[in-house]
Structure formats: structure tokens, C-alpha cells
Amino acid sequence: MKVNPESIKKDFPIFLKGQPFAYLDTAATSQTPQVVLDVMDAYYTKFRANIHRGLYEVGEDASKAYDDARVKVARFIGAESHEVIFTAGATASSNMLVSMLEYSGIVKEGDEVVTTAMEHHASLIPLQELAKRNDLDLKHIPLAEDSVALDYSVVEKFITDKTKIVSIMLASNVTGVINEVARISEAAHKVGALVICDVTAAVGHMSVDVKTLGADFVYFSGHKMCGPTGIGVLWGRADVLKKLQPGVYGGGIVEEVTLARATYRGIPERFEAGTPNIAGAIGLGAAVGYLEEVGVENIHEHSKALADMAAKLLEEIPGVRVIAERDSLKNVGIVSFVVKGIHPHDVADILGKEGVAIRAGHHCAMPLVTDALGVPAVARASFYFYNTPEDIDALVRGIKKAQEIFNNFSK
Amino acid sequence: MRLFVVSKRRKKFLTILANSMEELYKENLLDHNAHPHNKRVIEVPHVEAEARNASCGDRGVLMIAFNEGEHVIDAAFQGEGCAVSQAGLSMLTDKIKGMNAEELKLLSPGDIYTMLGVQISPGRVNCALLGYEALEKILKKPLREKEPICLH
Incomplete structure (x- = not known):
């Protein structure tokens, strides 16, 4: 059974506020359903x-x-x-x-x-x-x-x-x-x-x-x-x-x-x-x-498909490097990335003002991020069953906007 | 701040900036981030201190050379991190040149926010005050002592 994120969202009071809210930070904490x-x-x-x-x-x-x-x-x-x-x-x-x-x-x-x-x-x-x-x-x-x-x-x-x-x-x-x-x-x-x-x-x-x-x-x-x-x-x-x-x-x-x-x-x-x-x-x-009730397997199907879609779209943006497991069968539903010339914290801040919630930093895995992956910090988008392809569109738009704001000064 | 000729592309950009909610990313701040002032190492005897923002990986080493009257004769920094932290360090090194130790001690976080010229949300306070934190550490040290340069 496929997950329908639009009907799932109705179970979560936070998504009923009216304005679009692309919550891509479930890996930090998920939202809470009414039940x-x-x-x-x-x-x-x-x-x-x-x-x-x-x-x-x-x-x-x-x-x-x-x-x-x-x-x-x-x-x-x-x-x-x-x-x-x-x-x-x-x-x-x-x-x-x-x-x-x-x-x-x-x-x-x-x-x-x-x-x-x-x-x-x-x-x-x-x-x-x-x-x-x-x-x-x-x-x-x-x-x-x-x-x-x-x-x-x-x-x-x-x-x-x-x-x-x-x-x-x-x-x-x-x-x-x-x-x-x-x-x-x-x-x-x-x-x-x-x-x-x-x-x-x-x-x-x-x-x-x-x-x-x-x-x-x-x-x-x-x-x-x-x-x-x-x-x-x-x-x-x-x-x-x-x-x-x-x-x-x-x-x-x-x-x-x-x-x-x-x-x-x-x-x-x-x-x-x-x-x-x-x-x-x-x-x-x-x-x-x-x-x-929703089915954890169905949830994973949904999240990993979104992670795969996000990784593909992010890789298409010049200057963006995806740091994630790219075999979607082996990914739980998380895509980290860095944007050339813009610190992840700035990326996350600009996205936040666009209604896209992601997290930036070392994600409490400092040896992995700084030593093994060799970057000071990464931006992370994490997906769950209440996320939609529109959330990914908002993410992509926000990253492009951050690039537009920053790139004018790096010349 | 550098002067710009307003090109067509730049006009478009300024419109985007004005229309956006990016209160945080004002031109001056972005300019300091892209073209930082005093991002170098001071070779003469100086005092330095490092500050880190563990949550997002910002890091800054502030270096200040004082003369015998405890006036700042040179200030520089090294570091990496988000635009707010790095532009903050850049502006701070400009601001404190010529000040004496007593004036440095009177600087407050509020002065730093004013210097940055942007609205600092609670989530960015640590970024904004990275240089200030390093400065506070420096002011607790003997100001005329040469210390080894430590970037880690």
C-alpha cells in the first residue's frame, strides 16, 4: 500500500496551520500525530x-x-x-x-x-x-x-x-x-x-x-x-x-x-x-x-523514494555535492549535502526563512563529518511519510536562492 | 565597504534581496564574508584566542597586537564557518584597531549586533558572537605576552 502524504498530514496538527511547511528535519525530531x-x-x-x-x-x-x-x-x-x-x-x-x-x-x-x-x-x-x-x-x-x-x-x-x-x-x-x-x-x-x-x-x-x-x-x-x-x-x-x-x-x-x-x-x-x-x-x-497502521515498510518505501528524488535533483544543481548513500535500497531516507561557497548554516538559515526546515552542522557525528567525510559541516534533509515531492521542490528553490544571494559576492 | 557600479544583474539581485525576507544577509555582511578584512596571521608579538561554535562547526582565532599603552596596533583573524561568524570576525578586527584595553572591555554583545547591522535570531547568536567570545578570552590574558599560534 502506498503512503498518501496529504492524508497523513491531516493526522498531524502542526501541518494544519495553513501556510506551507516543508519539514525535512525528522532525523532531528519527528512531528507528533494527534493520536x-x-x-x-x-x-x-x-x-x-x-x-x-x-x-x-x-x-x-x-x-x-x-x-x-x-x-x-x-x-x-x-x-x-x-x-x-x-x-x-x-x-x-x-x-x-x-x-x-x-x-x-x-x-x-x-x-x-x-x-x-x-x-x-x-x-x-x-x-x-x-x-x-x-x-x-x-x-x-x-x-x-x-x-x-x-x-x-x-x-x-x-x-x-x-x-x-x-x-x-x-x-x-x-x-x-x-x-x-x-x-x-x-x-x-x-x-x-x-x-x-x-x-x-x-x-x-x-x-x-x-x-x-x-x-x-x-x-x-x-x-x-x-x-x-x-x-x-x-x-x-x-x-x-x-x-x-x-x-x-x-x-x-x-x-x-x-x-x-x-x-x-x-x-x-x-x-x-x-x-x-x-x-x-x-x-x-x-x-x-x-x-x-500505516505500515513501517510503506513508510520506508515512501521516504527512500523521496530521498532518491531529492538526491537526483540536488546533484543537478551546479555547486551542490550530495553526501548520502545513493543506493536507495540502502538508505533510510536521509540526504546530506554541501553547497560550494556557502556554509551549511547559512543554507539552513535561508531555507528556514523560505519555510523549509533542514538541519546544518555535524549532526552529533563529528568524527564522521569532519574526519571521514572531510567537511566542517553538512546540511541535511531527512524524509518521512508526511513529506511530499513539493517539499523537495521548495528545498531546491531555496538552495538556488541561497546561491543567488551569496554568489554575487564571491566574484 | 567597496563601491559597486550598479549593473543590470546586480539590480536584479538587489531586487531579490529587497523582496526576500533575508534580513540577515545584508550586503555589507555578505561582502565581509566573501572578502574578509584582516584574514591573516599577525607575525609580531600578539595575544590570540580561539572560539568555537560546536553546533555548526564555526571556528575563529582572533589575534590582537597591543602596544605598551595597551592600544590595539593590529588585529587579524583566521577561521572558517558561516557567513555571520566570519563576517563578524572581519568587522570586529576593523572595529577594534586603535581601541585600548579599557574600551575593548566595554564592548557588549549589543555593540556586536549593531556592528553586524542585521537582525540576529536566537539561533544565530552563537555565530554572531564568535569573535566577541574570542575577544573576551583575550581580555582575560596578559595582553603583552606572546603566545604560540594555534589554529586547532
Whole structure:
């Protein structure tokens, strides 16, 4: 079934304002459909209570809604619900996971951690700090020459018997490239390493199944897939999770506490200390339901077709260089680019005044942008199921206008 | 600012500029961006500081040579980044020549916006104040000390 962006737009209040709004910044955060707002509103206005505590009706309603959200999210990624941990987002997931592994003694001095040259800072920096604290060797699988894809020919050289953790993103938030995670997972498991997969740029944009990825841990934010901000997920394989210490400590995770020590509950409760983002989790559950109704595969078809169209049209503009995965089958729906003689920030500013929202910068993947791709910053257009070919026309017009404004002075 | 003969092409461009909402991209700013003033390295003893705008990758190194009376005898910059940040550095180096340390300390972000002559939206504040940030760092240093040139 094909996605009809015009009817999709009607589900999103932000597009009902009247004036054209080419929102090409979903990779930063998506827009929110009314169904998500409605369930969150219902929680705050009809059954607000803390979960798993209140022995009164609304307390039970809140607990049920929260638990239901967990079941929905688990189903969405092909997981069991007790393997799904709600967090504050991908960054919180990544940091908490590193703590869980560290507190559980998974790594020791001299061990190796393998990641890639294209990771988001949310994934990279917690690993850098883990390596620093424990004297680990952090290695990065590079990009293939003249390509935005990883160099798979060196994977076996990087993943060795010393490797304890392998961390790889499913899709790049800069180039859109979809990585062959299953292939990396297989290599990692051969040497007994644990595999972490950051699916933040992919989930809700292409089908994500934890079993197909072969990873031991998967994490993402809710806000790039129609969910609210401040909610995210850490998924872990049950048998691995059961062996791990909590990464964050506090109320709600304990069985018994004395002044000297505490014992912890089973999974996933032991990893959710404190009152969670209840409304956020309920909202994420609704987002998942909404995306399933449209069909994630249909969404990916739509986004990658638009990304392909955009890349082609941008390449036709003299002075524009596209930096993205150009095989549309391997692109999640993201096209980055640079315009000769105009800094991406200026491009984004002029586009913004034309009603076209894109993002410029290093996109929290500074090593990828500045070292691997060799540019100080890029402009990025990211596509979703509410985008139309008209949005791309507006993008092209805006870039030409920026060139017109700037080129008069570069002579 | 350079003087232009208004050509037909330029007239068309000026119309586009006037009709557009590009308050930010005024001629003077674009001209400084394309043809920056004082974009060079100062060879004599001077003080320098770097400022970065991590979100968009702007970078600027401001260099100031002071005489014994703490007057600016030369100012220059190196850097890369968006038009607002680089034109800002260019204009700032022009503006501060001849000023003394006390006058430099009295400069405020408001003075920088006035100097740029364009409307600065909240999203561009860090770009606009890149040179100012480097200047503030310089003013915290001993002004007569020679420092190694560091572009990274």
C-alpha cells in the first residue's frame, strides 16, 4: 500500500496551520500525530497516578496503560515485553547500558571495544569514557574508500578474541546508509562479544526486528518516530539482561532494602529506577500503533523514494555535492549535502526563512563529518511519510536562492 | 565597504534581496564574508584566542597586537564557518584597531549586533558572537605576552 502524504498530514496538527511547511528535519525530531497527543492528554486529565503503587482505580488505569505500552513497543521490534526497558531516550539508554555492563564486570583492562567511524555521539562518547576508565582499546571500523558505507572487508581484522563489546548503528543519521548489522553481529558472536545496536535513526522509518539484527542490545528514542520527547527504549536479550546489574539506582527496582544493602527485582523492573516518564511511554505506545497502521515498510518505501528524488535533483544543481548513500535500497531516507561557497548554516538559515526546515552542522557525528567525510559541516534533509515531492521542490528553490544571494559576492 | 557600479544583474539581485525576507544577509555582511578584512596571521608579538561554535562547526582565532599603552596596533583573524561568524570576525578586527584595553572591555554583545547591522535570531547568536567570545578570552590574558599560534 502506498503512503498518501496529504492524508497523513491531516493526522498531524502542526501541518494544519495553513501556510506551507516543508519539514525535512525528522532525523532531528519527528512531528507528533494527534493520536499520540490524545493518549498523553488522557493520562494527564483522566487517570494520572503513579504506576505500580496506587491501589485505586486511576492508579490501576495508569499502570495498565504503561504496561500495555511496553507490550506494544516490544511487539513493534520483535521482542518480549520483559526485555523492553523504558528510558529517557537513546542517550540515556546508551549511558545506562554502559554502566550496566561496567558494573557487571563485563570488561577488564586490555579488552577491546569495536565501534564504527559513523556513530552518533550518544553511542560513541559513553564508550570512549568506558574505555578511558577501564584501560580498554576502542577501535573504529572505517568507511570504505569513496563511500559512505562501512568497509566490511576489514571487519574480521577489527573483531578479535580480545573484543568484548561491538557497537554499531543500524542507520546513519547523516548519510542515511543502512549498515549490515546482522553481518557484524555474526562476526562479534563468533568471538563471544556482546553486540549493541543504536537503531535511533532507523526505528519507525524501516522495519526493525531485534532477532534479525542479531544484537544483544538495541536502543532508540521515541521522538524521531512520532513519539513524544523524553522517552526511549533499551532492549536487551532476556538471558543477558538477567545477568546484569542495574545501571541507575533508586526506588522501584528493589526487592528488599536494609541500611547497608539492597536486592533487586527481575527484568525489566530492576532497570527502571524512579518514576518513569509514564505519559511518554503511553505516547510512544500510541505512536507505535499509529505507525503499524500505516505500515513501517510503506513508510520506508515512501521516504527512500523521496530521498532518491531529492538526491537526483540536488546533484543537478551546479555547486551542490550530495553526501548520502545513493543506493536507495540502502538508505533510510536521509540526504546530506554541501553547497560550494556557502556554509551549511547559512543554507539552513535561508531555507528556514523560505519555510523549509533542514538541519546544518555535524549532526552529533563529528568524527564522521569532519574526519571521514572531510567537511566542517553538512546540511541535511531527512524524509518521512508526511513529506511530499513539493517539499523537495521548495528545498531546491531555496538552495538556488541561497546561491543567488551569496554568489554575487564571491566574484 | 567597496563601491559597486550598479549593473543590470546586480539590480536584479538587489531586487531579490529587497523582496526576500533575508534580513540577515545584508550586503555589507555578505561582502565581509566573501572578502574578509584582516584574514591573516599577525607575525609580531600578539595575544590570540580561539572560539568555537560546536553546533555548526564555526571556528575563529582572533589575534590582537597591543602596544605598551595597551592600544590595539593590529588585529587579524583566521577561521572558517558561516557567513555571520566570519563576517563578524572581519568587522570586529576593523572595529577594534586603535581601541585600548579599557574600551575593548566595554564592548557588549549589543555593540556586536549593531556592528553586524542585521537582525540576529536566537539561533544565530552563537555565530554572531564568535569573535566577541574570542575577544573576551583575550581580555582575560596578559595582553603583552606572546603566545604560540594555534589554529586547532
